[in-house]
Amino acid sequence: MTELDTSEKKAKKSASKERQFKGLSMSERQQARREKLIEAGIEAYGTQGFFSVTVKDICNEAKLTERYFYESFKKSEHLFQTIFLKLIDELQHNVMQAIMQASGDPEKMIKAGLTALLTTLRDNPRMARIIYIDAMLVQELHNQATIHETMLRFDRMIHAFVMLMMPNLKRSDGEIALVSTGLNGYVTQIAIRWVMSGFKQSMDEVLSSCSIVFMALLNNFAELKQ
CATH class of the missing domain: 1.10.10.60 (Homeodomain-like)
Structure with missing residues (x-):
């Protein structure tokens, strides 16, 4: 038997071990x-x-x-981190999909994006608790900069959203980045309070509160363009 034949037999044996169980x-x-x-x-x-x-x-x-x-x-924190990132992906996907499906009207885009965010949280209370309550308290996520990186992801998403609403906006990229960070922090704090209260306030109230700052930005930048 050649060395090649032996290798092929070993490979087949290994493959058969890997192959079937239910x-x-x-x-x-x-x-x-x-x-x-x-x-x-x-x-x-x-x-x-x-x-x-x-x-x-x-x-x-x-x-x-x-x-x-x-x-x-390796430990509970690693499972929690995996879950946190999975849920963040789902949340961000829902928001972006809603924005892209809205018309080119900036006001409708604002409402669609925020509605998608709040509806996802309200309809998935486990997700809401993990993202907006426990994740803020799990030190491992802060040590590994997971929370920081996630906030940056949403900063960038809002940045892209602002540019999509106002493609001809004559403001520096740095200024828009700072504004996006502020918008993200504003909505995040409202979401945290809403989740911690057990979604006590109506979604219409929360949506209105989140929309105010986006509409103020939109109106302010529109005035500057005139």
Whole structure:
């Protein structure tokens, strides 16, 4: 038997080991377990809060043993970070999609984007709690600059939004960047208060409060152009 034949046999044997267990390969099964842990984390962290949940709680929710938790995550904070970033992606996607689907009317774009943000939070209270309450308290996210980077992502999104509303705006890029940061902080603080209150105020009130500053910016910049 040649050395090549031996190598081919080893490769086939390795592939057969990887291949089938209920139709899934080893790597596919590991990915499926990881997704179950993420979903369990969203449920547990989103209802009880990060600091009230243990690795064992997550595993019980996912119906997996703890060894499978450490197969995918080093510690609770790493799972929480993964969940936080996943939910941020979903939230940002919803907002951007709503803005792009709105007409070219700036007022309609403002309403569409903010409505998408607030509706997503109201309809997903677990997401809202994880993003706007617990994430602010988990030190690991601050140590790794995850919160900072996320705020910058939304700053850039608002920056792009302002330029989309007013493509001929004659203001410096630096000034628009600062304004975008201010708008982001304003909406974030309103969202935090709304989420912490259990969505006590009506969405119409919250939407109106968030819209005021965007409309003020729009009117101010429009006057400067005249």
